[in-house]
Amino acid sequence: MNIGTASIESDLPAKTIRYYEEIGLVSPDRAMNGYRDYGDADIHKLRFIQRSRSLGFSIDECRQLMALYNDRTRASRDVKAIAKSKLADIDRKLNELISMKRTLSDLVEKCHGTDRPDCPILDDIAGKNIPN
Amino acid sequence: MNIGTASIESDLPAKTIRYYEEIGLVSPDRAMNGYRDYGDADIHKLRFIQRSRSLGFSIDECRQLMALYNDRTRASRDVKAIAKSKLADIDRKLNELISMKRTLSDLVEKCHGTDRPDCPILDDIAGKNIPN
């Protein structure tokens, strides 16, 4: 499968996929013409990375997970530990996002959204009683 | 007020404050000795930016928000639109995060966590079918 198809399958820009190869995350075969040739396992990896990245995990964290994929002799205990620590990260991110959402949607709700300059969102961001 | 104090007042690293000056966000006076001299209005702006950034707005969005804030004739509708689009972003991230959490905690639960290399988490990453 060429990079264009891999891009669609993994929901990642071709540019990004090449970058991931450059930094050693996913190394596809090459066809006779020099084109990258992605197999199902590559697509699966790319999808996993895409999902992890979109959740705010760093490339380095993705690399840890990829390393687990490449080392089939690792004790499943270690894998479980890493997965659990990622779960804790996810929970932390969830809480941050929820708090951000609460604040923002409070503000959006209070904002009348008209032509008038009066705006609770800006008032909040600016802090209540600071002079212009 | 020197940059160190401004840093404390605005809850932003001095380095970041200088960067904000470089990109034209906040331009303090200079004292005779060349030190930056921040007034209340500058601190106010810095706090505004700090708060916007912590709510997930990009620098460019902060710039828009500040322009709206400084524009006495602004429409609160415009501010609301920006905030709502940010909220949509947050919701999308939340959903992805929740789905990732479900996947990972499913896997952690299924993982026996012993010395054996056999590991359901890796099997999932590899795209194997895991019998329930």
Place this chain on the structure above:
DNA sequence: CCTTGACCTTACCTTCACTGGAAGGTCTAT
């Protein structure tokens, strides 16, 4: 007056994770 140490300055380099563009090779359909 001198030194120490905290604070400030600019200038430049590095980071992370891409993203864009140029210049050119390949494939497929008409």
Place this chain on the structure above:
DNA sequence: ATAGACCTTCCAGTGAAGGTAAGGTCAAGG
């Protein structure tokens, strides 16, 4: 045979800072 959609590599730039170096300034203590 040619168009245009794909692919290749290489080089540069982005946002939003963080790090480090080399040096200027200031207040306090000896």
